Amino acid sequence: MWVTAVAIPPLTVGAVFRETRPQFLTLSVVLAIHGAAMAAWEGSFDWGLAILALVGLAFLHAAVNVLNDWHDWSRTKIDYYTESTAFSGGSGMLPRGEISTRAALVIGCATLAVGVGIGLYLTKVCGWPVLALGVFGVGAVVLYTPVLAKLGIGEAITGVALGSFPVVGTFYVLAGTITPAAWLSSIPAAIMTYNLLLVNEFPDADADIRGGRRHMVIVLGRTRAARLFAVLELGAFAIVVVGVIAVIIRNAGP
16 A cells, blocks of 8 residues: 655646546547548548547546546545556556545546536537437446446446547537448447556556456456457457458449
């Protein structure tokens, strides 16, 4: 167990930014660009809507990161037993006393509110499918740590909500529809997001057991979970190759 006893410094913009774990927020940015590029390929694009979708997704992603930190420190106490690394163990700011528990909760709720607000605006402008995708995504953000990660389905639900849906959601915002190509191109995103969670679970597995989690590394064991990671990683790239071949064949047709 490692718990700091030093006084918590005043909250700064830099501390807020670090608490969102910005090294992971690039995922949301890349997925939004993916969906926007697909829409542009189909002949539909709007800079304002594309930027709004990207910002909204980044804020929702930040919310799940911060709320995960808050829950693992103040509720399950998982972070009392983990060593923070660049890719696991949360931000490490709460255990190190760099930010207060209350501040983390406020940041998590604030980023969630901004993301939801942008989603509601895009729903008004673009239509109800944005709301449907958004409700699923927000549900995953709020329930991932306290519920989904304890049921063995956290990776799968989050892979869809924060991997696939950002792609098709951004595509819909710009194109006004969701084509089979958009759905197909979102599958590797879902798989890679699943694997991102999976690989981060290896270092924290022992601490997660203490906190009542039941993710795939715990359910399958490290060896079989590693095999699952490898199979899914290869599958994601295989789907990309199949998609490219399908487009080439379609364009080469009579």
